[in-house]
Amino acid sequence: MSDLSRKRVVTTEAPWVRYTLTAVALAFILLFLVLPLAAVFAEASRKGLQAFIDALREPDAWSAIKLTLITAAIAVPMNLVFGIAAAWCIAKYEFRGKAFLTTLVDLPFSVSPVVAGLIYVLMFGAQGWFGPWLAAHNIKIVFAVPGIVLATIFVTFPFIARELIPLMQAQGNDEEQAAIVLGANGWQTFWHVTLPNIKWGLIYGVILCNARAMGEFGAVSVVSGHIRGQTNTMPLHVEILYNEYQSVAAFAVASLLALLAVVTLAIKSVVQWRHEREMKAAAEIPPERPPALKEAI
Amino acid sequence: MTAASLGVPLPGGAAASSRGGSKKVLPGFNLTLGYTLLYLSLIVLIPLSALVFKTFTLSSAQFWAAIASPRVLASYRLTFGASLIAAVVNAVFGLLVAWVLVRYNFPGKKVVDALVDLPFALPTAVAGIALTALLAGNGWLGQYLEPLGIKLAFNPNGVVIALIFIGLPFVVRTVQPVLEDSERELEEAAMCLGANRWQTFIHVIFPSVAPALLTGFAMAFARAIGEYGSVIFIAGNVPMVSEITPLVIIGKLEQYDYAGATAVATVMLAMSFLLLLVINALQGWQRRRSGAG
Numbered sequence: 108m109s110d111l112s113r114k115r116v117v118t119t120e121a122p123w124v125r126y127t128l129t130a131v132a133l134a135f136i137l138l139f140l141v142l143p144l145a146a147v148f149a150e151a152s153r154k155g156l157q158a159f160i161d162a163l164r165e166p167d168a169w170s171a172i173k174l175t176l177i178t179a180a181i182a183v184p185m186n187l188v189f190g191i192a193a194a195w196c197i198a199k200y201e202f203r204g205k206a207f208l209t210t211l212v213d214l215p216f217s218v219s220p221v222v223a224g225l226i227y228v229l230m231f232g233a234q235g236w237f238g239p240w241l242a243a244h245n246i247k248i249v250f251a252v253p254g255i256v257l258a259t260i261f262v263t264f265p266f267i268a269r270e271l272i273p274l275m276q277a278q279g280n281d282e283e284q285a286a287i288v289l290g291a292n293g294w295q296t297f298w299h300v301t302l303p304n305i306k307w308g309l310i311y312g313v314i315l316c317n318a319r320a321m322g323e324f325g326a327v328s329v330v331s332g333h334i335r336g337q338t339n340t341m342p343l344h345v346e347i348l349y350n351e352y353q354s355v356a357a358f359a360v361a362s363l364l365a366l367l368a369v370v371t372l373a374i375k376s377v378v379q380w381r382h383e384r385e386m387k388a389a390a391e392i393p394p395e396r397p398p399a400l401k402e403a404i
Numbered sequence: 405m406t407a408a409s410l411g412v413p414l415p416g417g418a419a420a421s422s423r424g425g426s427k428k429v430l431p432g433f434n435l436t437l438g439y440t441l442l443y444l445s446l447i448v449l450i451p452l453s454a455l456v457f458k459t460f461t462l463s464s465a466q467f468w469a470a471i472a473s474p475r476v477l478a479s480y481r482l483t484f485g486a487s488l489i490a491a492v493v494n495a496v497f498g499l500l501v502a503w504v505l506v507r508y509n510f511p512g513k514k515v516v517d518a519l520v521d522l523p524f525a526l527p528t529a530v531a532g533i534a535l536t537a538l539l540a541g542n543g544w545l546g547q548y549l550e551p552l553g554i555k556l557a558f559n560p561n562g563v564v565i566a567l568i569f570i571g572l573p574f575v576v577r578t579v580q581p582v583l584e585d586s587e588r589e590l591e592e593a594a595m596c597l598g599a600n601r602w603q604t605f606i607h608v609i610f611p612s613v614a615p616a617l618l619t620g621f622a623m624a625f626a627r628a629i630g631e632y633g634s635v636i637f638i639a640g641n642v643p644m645v646s647e648i649t650p651l652v653i654i655g656k657l658e659q660y661d662y663a664g665a666t667a668v669a670t671v672m673l674a675m676s677f678l679l680l681l682v683i684n685a686l687q688g689w690q691r692r693r694s695g696a697g
Contacts, residue, residue: 132501133504139568140519140572141519143543146534146543147537188439202437208444210680212440214452221654221669222653225653227451228657234662260447261447280430281431284429292431315525318525322525322527324530325633329657342528342633345530364530365534376514376517394538
């Protein structure tokens with residue numbers, strides 16, 4: 108197979124190998140990614156536009172949409188502030204236990220969503236640590252909105268920090284130090300120097316965090332109690348409708364979430380392309396020594 | 405999820421030289437570290453310790469009975485077995501997809517590249533019902549497969565398929581940057597020394613991507629073990645046959661068996677910790693490899 112290709116191009120494969128590999132890879136993508144996505148929209152529109160709109164205008168669906176938006180509106184900014192703070196102290200300073208702290212920040216990614224929900228039930232549930240106290244003061248956290256928000260925060264906890272830490276580490280401290288030496292205070296330095304440098308990573312982290320916050324199912328399912336019209340988020344509403352064999356309605360709500368995913372991917376790709384273009388432009392500024400720059404990296 | 409960071413893993417060493425004396429110059433260390441530790445404790449550490457403390461209130465007989473009953477053991481076998489198969493499939497096809505995306509050109513490449521992240525962005529419940537709609541007996545694909553005797557939904561096969569979907573981006577996104585950075589000179593040298601393309605792949609290219617491939621494999625495996633949303637719709641959830649461990653926890657919770665749920669959750673948490681350590685070690689290996697090469 109290689110006798111032919113060796114003579115022509117050294118570091119690629121014979122055409123038939125290339126075409127076969129590409130075809131197999133694309134078939135895999137088609138089967139596992141494109142078809143499920145297409146199925147969501149096809150199933151949602153199976154009974155026509157009117158059934159689709161009716162499913163979304165139903166009061167329970169509407170309250171699920173509202174609760175999902177509220178949850179994301181609280182969870183994403185909370186994790187944004189945390190992400191910036193964590194990235195600042197981890198990327199800009201050296202201190203003991205830094206590697207351990209970074210691992211702890213990553214921890215929620217490896218905890219099963221169901222376990223994530225369970226820990227809040229154990230803390231705030233009727234039999235939990237704070238359960239009796241909360242009941243005495245008539246505060247509901249589990250099987251109510253605060254529990255849903257907490258579980259969502261846990262599950263989306265590392266997203267923004269994870270994006271910012273490597274980015275800020277790669278950029279180093281030189282520009283911030285220059286700003287401080289020139290008399291800027293810490294806040295001005297962050298706002299005018301650091302933020303413009305990390306804006307793409309920040310946007311990227313926020314949209315991924317948002318997509319996961321709106322779509323979280325397992326953790327929210329444990330703490331929500333599935334009270335229709337009150338503690339149902341969109342993914343939970345999809346489950347209820349699906350289990351009641353209201354397939355079109357379930358897929359109608361699901362298609363909104365799928366649309367969110369597609370928009371997220373689109374924004375992500377645009378952000379990534381712009382970031383790459385800026386990196387390329389930055390690398391080309393001193394035209395006499397791009398190879399040296401490449402070496403340094 | 406490091407796999408999802410902006411394409412290339414950014415080199416930590418680049419900033420090392422300027423980090424030295426910065427503690428004195430840059431303000432905000434105490435504030436940001438304090439806030440990070442406070443938020444981390446409130447959201448993650450204290451709630452997780454609640455799980456561990458609750459476990460210690462069980463007697464060892466209770467604990468053992470909860471985590472080693474036949475139904476729970478069957479769920480471990482399914483969860484670990486299906487996750488392992490899915491991670492292996494993802495390793496093979498993830499490497500292939502990453503290879504094709506980096507080395508070959510074809511129309512629509514950018515769209516395919518963007519699409520690889522779909523499982524990160526698509527809510528798991530949506531993925532679950534979509535895969536079920538495809539593979540159920542009356543589904544798009546199921547209606548052709550079922551007459552052939554191939555059942556892919558409502559049995560352990562469905563679990564594997566859902567887990568393949570969930571884990572796909574991890575391998576692609578860890579292997580892709582390594583392939584992009586790999587030096588063609590080494591391949592040229594191998595060819596000049598008389599290796600054919602297959603030998604070059606096995607002896608030159610594969611060893612250089614192996615650490616990243618293993619990292620991606622471990623990440624996909626770890627994610628698959630905890631996965632819940634996409635699996636429960638397609639699995640059928642028959643006890644002893646197609647019931648995954650997270651569903652066992654939910655089942656115990658619904659029967660107000662908090663002790664049992666906690667015990668099984670502790671086993672899963674221990675497994676997560678273990679995998680996190682393995683992934684960290686693999687990433688360290690990968691960094692050393694790329695640093696040396």
